[in-house]
Amino acid sequence: MKVTVERQFAGRTLSITTGELAKQAAGAVTIQYGETMVFVAAQNGPSRPGTDFFPLTCDYRERLAAAGKFPGGFIKREGRPTLREVLTSRLTDRPIRPLFPEGYIEEVQVMSNVLASDGVNDPDVLSIIGASAALCLAPVPFQGPLAAVRVGLIDGEFILFPTQEQIADSELDLVVAGTEKSVLMIEGFGKQLPEDQMADAIMFGHRTIVELCQLQLELVAKSGRERFVLPAPEANPFEAILLEKAYAKLREVKQSSVKKERSSQTSAYKKELLAEFFPNDAETTAAGLTKAQFFAAFYAVETKAVRDLILDGVRLDGRKHDDLRAVSCAASVLPRVHGSSLFTRGETQSLATVTLGTIRDVQRVEGLFGEEAKAFMLDYYFPPYSVGECKPLRGPGRRELGHGALAERSVASVLPSPEKFPYTIRVISDILESNGSSSMASVCSATLALMDAGVPISQPVAGISIGLVKSADRFILLTDIMGDEDHFGDMDFKVAGTQKGVTGIQLDLKIDGISEEIVRATLEQAKKARIELLKTMLSAIRRPRSEISTHAPRLLRTKIDPSKIGLLIGPGGKNIRAIQEQTGATIDIEDDGTVVIASSSSVGAEDALARVEAIAEEIKVGRVYNGTVSSIKDFGAFIEIAPGKDGLCHISELSDGFVKNVNEVVQVGEKIQVKVIAIDEQNRVKLSRKAVLADEAEKPAAE
The missing domain is CATH 3.30.230.70 (GHMP Kinase, N-terminal domain)
Structure with missing residues (x-):
């Protein structure tokens, strides 16, 4: 129906x-x-x-x-x-x-x-x-x-x-x-x-x-569907036995600031109990209880021990409920790369690397709402050695993709506009060690690496994870949760932001919901931790570097009249190809007239920019151009000041002295600077080299 x-x-x-x-x-x-x-x-x-x-x-x-x-x-x-x-x-x-x-x-x-x-x-x-x-x-x-x-x-x-x-x-x-x-x-x-x-x-x-x-x-x-109700599970007899025998011991072994110590002590105690209840590797106890029942009961008692400790005000590593673990930060930790940082919080460590690219490096994503161009990417990698394990690598899983996207969008809102910083930016976060909230560590390391790369972010961003242990009548919020506190707790509430406010937030629960009181208390506790984190991060690098790395491409951006795009490209791409070959720069043109110039050297980028503007702009009287002698006549030299645009430099304007022969001053193909001194009614351009020489002579005197 x-x-x-x-x-x-x-x-x-x-x-x-x-x-x-x-x-x-x-x-x-x-x-x-x-x-x-x-x-x-x-x-x-x-x-x-x-x-x-x-x-x-x-x-x-x-x-x-x-x-x-x-x-x-x-x-x-x-x-x-x-x-x-x-x-x-x-x-x-x-x-x-x-x-x-x-x-x-x-x-x-x-x-x-x-x-x-x-x-x-x-x-x-x-x-x-x-x-x-x-x-x-x-x-x-x-x-x-x-x-x-x-x-x-x-x-x-x-x-x-x-x-x-x-x-x-x-x-x-x-x-x-x-x-x-x-x-x-x-x-x-x-x-x-x-x-x-x-x-x-x-x-x-x-x-x-x-x-x-x-x-x-x-x-x-x-x-007309009836809701399905699961019958109540049978009680596990092993749970009462282990609660009596192992609860106190588990509270003891769980208190250590080192993850491996807690894990190894718990494993050793579990083996000890197994040998006691199942001698000679028996499958059942004398009372007929199974190993499966033992493992389920051990986990239940282990969970109760950890949660009771926290509710009693005792965290596993001895911290107060709102304390951060020890934090250390460093920038410029890798040679050659455009920006790098190392962020360590307790036993969680992220190494971030920044690469700056051109408009050609933008990632294009096709979807239901059309094609999207992504100029900022943050990729998160979680290798098995970060948690002391051996596993095959089969590409990024859902967790890695999710953590990377969370960190990416948490940082994206403080990035400069393309007009101010026309680079494509890629951040890689390698998690070298993990014991809780590596995605928020990635936010911190990414911020430091972006500042190291000279990306002019508006505000530094930090992230922290808040945990929760809730009983029937009370709850405890835990700042900067470790892996065990996440595993045995009820909540992983990640909050990223600046000193001004929140940029990213993600809540995952193991219980059936939290109240408005817990939401507001968590946000306030996260803000306190975030401000403390930002202070430590800024001690490593105070502000974005004023210059980008010498190994990064130099990008210049300008905008021309869209009607001049064809002129800039030239017949069969002649003009733009000539500029790229002569300057060593690459030029990308968008439909709205935006031109992005990339070069490995600032000199090449500036030269290409000047040539682009010379083509796109109207020739102006009084402006100096870098020209190339295209032909020589008895009465002067024709000089190409922009692709397809020539002007005449009369013999009387070639030098500040008398010139008998044009060939004595310039040769075909020679590059010289000339000033536009007039444009007649027929749009013919008159040039002067003598005026440029006079301007250069006046500079030392003025200084």
Whole structure:
């Protein structure tokens, strides 16, 4: 039976339909907003034998046919997921995962497919809403519904579900997901927004989330589906035994400032207990308890020990709840590269490298909303040795792509405009060591490396991660969480920003939501840590270097009348090719008349710029030009002062003395400086070398 529910949001209709498509799927919906439509299917199935985790997979796909386009290139079938598809898949996964009960290990797959795109409404938040609705209809113990909204900020007013055009002018691009009662996931980027304003934006979005959750409950009620309830799991007898025997010891071994010590001591104690309960490597104890029950119970008691320590005010490495780990920074740590830095916070370390390129190095990305040119890229690499492991390298995974995108967008808002700094910028963050929040370490190292490269950023950016341990009646916020605190805790709340405000924010939870009180307290605690971090970072390099590296290309930018582009290029590219060959520079011309000149030397760049301007501008009386003698006559020399533009330098204007023969002063092909002294009615240009010599003679006298 086809069922549709709909409601107005921000002046457009959002509708959810089920019972029409994919009837064999466990749950399937079509969600439409404006003329953007997304189909989402949810399916469950038995997990593989031996699985001890929840195997949830979320996949989001955009096909260009949804926008009436063909893929570029030779192959017209879509290939591997794009970066945007990977990031949206993660965005869909993160709020869904905490709403499944602990111990549920059946396989669940959620697949989102954009069927139509109107170029106005972004389908990514629709994927999250559709995934929740599909799971509510499926026979799985999903504790939803949840919903997501996008929030913008224009002229001080929050905008719900901003269009693509509005996002381009917005000071904020924020996605908030949550249930009727609490916030589950946040991902947003702003232009140095104050913490209070960011918190207001989150709660503004949550008010609409409540309505969207109610709309899904209406859909479920109309469809006649009964919600699936998972039977309560049987108690693990081993848990009570280990709670009595191992709890105190685990509290003891977990207190160390060194990650390897905590890990090795915990592993050694686990082996000791295994040998005691399962002598001679027996499969069961005398009471018939299994190793699987032992491992599950050990993890449960280990988790309780760590959480109780934190709630008692004791962090694993001895810090106070709002203390940073030791931080050290250094710039210019690598030779030859255009900019570099090393940022270390506790046992997390990021090495950043900056490369400056030309307009030809811009990355072009094709998507539903047209082709995008990216002039700033931040690539994050997480090698296995950073956590003391051996693993094969098979290209960047979802986590690496997600962390890189978070750091990239957190820094992007402080970069200079292309008019001020026309370089393409690539930052590489190599995580050399990891024990908590390497993405925020990448923000810090990227900032230092950009300053070292001479990129005139408006403000330095730092990032920090705040953790949470929450009990029934209280909660503790932890500044600069380590890996164990993230693993056993309830929250990883990353906040990046400047001294003025927030530039990037990301929240991941393991529990079913947090309150407004926790959101606001976290933002304030993160601000305090961020200011402290910025002070340490600025002790390594106070401000962006005044000059870029000698190994970086020199870029100059000018703008000419678009009608002069053809003249600059010349017949068959003759003029522009001659300038590039004679100066050693490369020249790129855009349709609006913007000309970007790149050269390995400043002399070559300046020479090419002068030639470009000479062609594009009208010849002006009184201006000095670098010319080339093109022909010699008895009465003077014809000199090319710009491609296709000649002038006559009469014999009387060749020198400040008497000239009997033109060949005694200049030769064909010789480069000389001449001044334009007149342009007649027929647009003939009269030049003078004598005037240039006179000007040069006057300079020492004036000095």
